[in-house]
Amino acid sequence: MFTFDEKSTLSLLKKLVETPSPSGFTENIMAFIANELKAIGVPFKKTNKGAVIATIAGKDQTRHRLLTAHTDTLGAMVKEIKSDGRLKLTMVGGFNWNAVEGEYCQIHTFSGKAIRGTILMHQTTVHVYNDSGSAKRNADNIEVRIDEKVKTAAETRALGIEVGDFVSFDPRFEVTGSGFVKSRHLDDKASTALLLELVRSLHEKGTELPHTTHFYISNNEEIGYGGNSNIPEETVEYIAVDMGAIGDGQASDEYTVSICAKDSSGPYHYALTRQLKTLCEDENIPYKIDIYPYYGSDASAAIRAGYDVKHALFGPGIESSHALERTHVDSLRATAQLLYAYVTSEMLD
DSSP: OOOOOHHHHHHHHHHHHTSOOBTTOOHHHHHHHHHHHHHHTOOEEEOTTSOEEEEEOEEEEEEEEEEEEEOOBOEEEEEEEOTTSOEEEEEESSOOGGGTTTOEEEEEOTTSOEEEEEEEETTOOTTTOTTTTTSOOSTTTEEEEESSSOOSHHHHHHTTOOTTOEEEEOOOOEEOTTSEEEOTTHHHHHHHHHHHHHHHHHHHHTOOEEEEEEEEEESOGGGTOSSSSSOOTTEEEEEEEOOEEOSTTOOOOSSSEEEEEEETTEEOOHHHHHHHHHHHHHTTOOEEEEEOSSOOOHHHHHHHTTOOOEEEEEEEEEBSTTSSOEEEHHHHHHHHHHHHHHHTSOOOO
16 A cells, blocks of 8 residues: 655655766765665665665566656856956756756865855846846856855855856755745755655555655666666666656646656657556556657657667656746655655566
């Protein structure tokens, strides 16, 4: 019998989103994942790229399943230290500059020191710049105002800041009384929390799975190649657990689990997608089937890499993706229910 532990899931999700992890800067978050799995008591291994793969043995050890979620997030890197001591940025991952304008951030120096700052337009001051509202939000105009007494590039460098330092965005995690979860980086730390909670529940209850199942926490998805290596050769079914895209013309919402039939990489495996739909209907799990027009996943990356697997994608519906994201506990619950129903079901022939 499956029970969704809302309190534990939200507590874990808060810790995940508050651990900075732009793609390429994921050592701390992956160490956190490893410690969680050690505490649970499930065996895992680390890949050379920094991912973590936990495994629960099942009755059938010849045909495996793999589920993946990613902990890497959007972020930036220092592209240039400007003459006035402020920082020019280059994006890590795909987002619009206006999505981070005004956000507090941290600059992570190579020495390990984190320095606070704010991401702003150079022309922010309306009393000085008559184009403060109309100037283009781009890499030339966006900069980081450092929260230290610096007025020159030399003074900024004296803090230990250099080109190549990573910059992370503050998440601003909040759970409202009406059940909404608001935070940056719900893509894909919401799914990561759900996978870890699933592993915890399966292990604590001693649930016997029909097939050996791998839980792959990847750390490079936002730049396109997170979960396309170290896939066990016995893997037959590969599920990316990632956000459902919400907007005009979309079926997905914040209250159901979103099952993706097609994204920019093409259709997902039809029979496996149909099985997910059937599981939702059999278990009374609220769901939507959708198509994400500008989207790719670790499952599609694995297919591009040449793996011979059946691939599918589902996850919680996330509003305003790659910006100030939001979902609802109802969507987290529905996704958790489908995860349990899937891993405890028999595999397709």
